[in-house]
Amino acid sequence: MDLKLKIWRQQGPGTKGKFVEYPVKNISADASFLEMMDILNEELVAKGEEPVAFDHDCREGICGMCSLYINGNPHGPDSAITTCQLHMRKFKDGETVVIEPWRAKPFPVIKDLMVDRSAFDDIIQAGGYVSINTGGVPDANDIPIKKENADLAMDAASCIGCGACVAACKNASAMLFVSAKVSQFALLPQGKIEAKRRVESMVAVMDDIGFGNCTNTYACEAVCPKEISVTNIARMNREFFVAKVS
Amino acid sequence: MSGTFSYSSITKKIWMSLFGLFLMTFLVVHLGINLLLLFDPSRELFNIAAHFMGTNPAIQIFQWVLFGGFIVHIILGVILQIQNWMARPKGYKISGTSEDSIFSRYMIYTGIIIFIFLVIHLGNFFVLKMQGAVPEFHHEGAGHMEDMGLLVVNLFKSTGYVIFYVVLLLIMGFHLDHAFQSAFQSLGLSHLKYTPFIKGFGHFFAIVITAGYIIIPLVIHFT
Numbered sequence: 001m002d003l004k005l006k007i008w009r010q011q012g013p014g015t016k017g018k019f020v021e022y023p024v025k026n027i028s029a030d031a032s033f034l035e036m037m038d039i040l041n042e043e044l045v046a047k048g049e050e051p052v053a054f055d056h057d058c059r060e061g062i063c064g065m066c067s068l069y070i071n072g073n074p075h076g077p078d079s080a081i082t083t084c085q086l087h088m089r090k091f092k093d094g095e096t097v098v099i100e101p102w103r104a105k106p107f108p109v110i111k112d113l114m115v116d117r118s119a120f121d122d123i124i125q126a127g128g129y130v131s132i133n134t135g136g137v138p139d140a141n142d143i144p145i146k147k148e149n150a151d152l153a154m155d156a157a158s159c160i161g162c163g164a165c166v167a168a169c170k171n172a173s174a175m176l177f178v179s180a181k182v183s184q185f186a187l188l189p190q191g192k193i194e195a196k197r198r199v200e201s202m203v204a205v206m207d208d209i210g211f212g213n214c215t216n217t218y219a220c221e222a223v224c225p226k227e228i229s230v231t232n233i234a235r236m237n238r239e240f241f242v243a244k245v246s
Numbered sequence: 247m248s249g250t251f252s253y254s255s256i257t258k259k260i261w262m263s264l265f266g267l268f269l270m271t272f273l274v275v276h277l278g279i280n281l282l283l284l285f286d287p288s289r290e291l292f293n294i295a296a297h298f299m300g301t302n303p304a305i306q307i308f309q310w311v312l313f314g315g316f317i318v319h320i321i322l323g324v325i326l327q328i329q330n331w332m333a334r335p336k337g338y339k340i341s342g343t344s345e346d347s348i349f350s351r352y353m354i355y356t357g358i359i360i361f362i363f364l365v366i367h368l369g370n371f372f373v374l375k376m377q378g379a380v381p382e383f384h385h386e387g388a389g390h391m392e393d394m395g396l397l398v399v400n401l402f403k404s405t406g407y408v409i410f411y412v413v414l415l416l417i418m419g420f421h422l423d424h425a426f427q428s429a430f431q432s433l434g435l436s437h438l439k440y441t442p443f444i445k446g447f448g449h450f451f452a453i454v455i456t457a458g459y460i461i462i463p464l465v466i467h468f469t
């Protein structure tokens with residue numbers, strides 16, 4: 001299939017970027033979106049032009065490195081997958097495909113379609129962990145955990161931190177990400193001990209970095225490749241409230 | 247961290263939702279009183295109710311709380327929105343449409359329109375009343391009171407005003423439609439079983455309140 005790509009090109013952080021059109025021809029419908037980008041880049045290199053910079057790593061939908069805002073959708077038009085899992089058969093022959101970087105103040109563009117997502121690391125460093133003094137490995141069945149809670153914690157923990165929630169949100173809010181990270185601990189006894197401090201400091205850092213607020217539009221849930229539920233946001237609001245009043 | 251309490255995004259949303267829900271209870275009471283105009287065309291019941299609302303000391307206090315709630319809701323709404331705009335200095339060429347509800351995109355605009363409407367509305371009724379410019383209504387049991395009902399009826403004789411009123415009420419309905427379930431989510435009240443009910447009830451509430459308010463000018467205008 002043939003496509004007309006409109007790609008955001010930007011030399012570096014803080015420089016002015018622009019959209020550049022690239023026609024690509026004879027792309028297999030079975031190719032992945034990133035393979036299509038590879039083909040384009042090979043052509044660009046062969047012509048002596050600078051290849052398009054974009055993030056990727058595992059290409060298996062598990063690392064959270066790939067991004068791309070494709071025709072108005074983070075991770076493209078398909079639901080519940082990352083860009084690396086997106087196939088070209090989801091596009092029509094001759095279609096124009098507009099590819100943009102994640103747009104948010106805390107995610108500055110590094111180059112072309114690559115953005116700096118280390119703001120997420122700052123939030124994790126503020127409390128997204130459990131401080132356990134290491135000793136002997138405790139028996140897994142020592143601490144009884146309700147099946148429902150174990151499942152909910154596992155669902156929350158499946159967040160890969162790609163930032164699609166921020167990219168989709170009209171407010172560039174990170175609430176879905178932060179709430180998943182708060183929930184995965186808040187639901188388990190090991191995480192309860194530090195729950196109050198964790199939610200307070202993670203939310204404080206999230207606000208300080210300049211992410212937007214939550215208007216409960218739920219666009220984040222709709223685009224999340226791991227289908228993280230907005231009930232996590234409600235849980236975080238609850239946790240935060242309890243931490244503040246107690 | 248208690249210093250950040252007053253500034254945190256979640257704190258602002260909690261206050262916003264509490265005052266928003268409070269404003270909704272007021273909308274229900276206000277609608278109940280307005281509907282008296284339809285059930286009693288002599289305007290007696292409506293005027294008695296308006297008189298009661300205008301003189302009862304408890305209601306007078308409630309009125310100031312309501313006013314304060316409105317101000318807080320508006321100030322917080324504007325602050326949140328400015329922060330939200332600042333969080334994305336450069337927008338997308340193609341903006342996404344994955345929200346649950348289209349109305350959720352426009353809360354600040356529907357909110358500002360409600361505010362403008364409120365100012366005009368207060369100008370139409372409250373200010374005239376303060377100036378003592380409202381005609382008298384003679385009521386046998388309770389003596390003299392203001393004929394607020396007449397003001398309403400006179401206002402709705404104008405086709406232009408009826409259209410204006412109906413359009414603004416629809417916009418208020420859009421605000422309410424997203425707002426109801428949003429307030430519960432902000433308060434952390436999310437539940438596998440009850441949330442679908444809250445969402446459904448929110449739509450129902452927005453439609454019933456909006457329709458209720460809209461019927462009044464229409465009936466008065468056409469009868």
Ligand code: HEM
Pocket residue numbers: 213214215216259260262263264265266267269270273319320323324326327353354356357358360361418421422424425426428429430432433
């Ligand atoms: C009849 C009057 C009003 C009622 C009943 C009402 C009710 C509500 C409720 C319940 C919410 C949801 C709160 C939440 O998400 O937690 C809300 C959101 C909002 N309201 Fe109002 N509101 C009214 C008037 C206004 C006015 C006059 C403004 C003026 C700016 C306004 C601006 C907003 C904004 C911007 C939001 C969304 C905030 C956000 O989540 O980002 N509202 N409203």
Ligand code: FES
Pocket residue numbers: 055056057058059060061062063064065066082083084085
């Ligand atoms: S490259 Fe790892 S998730 Fe897409």
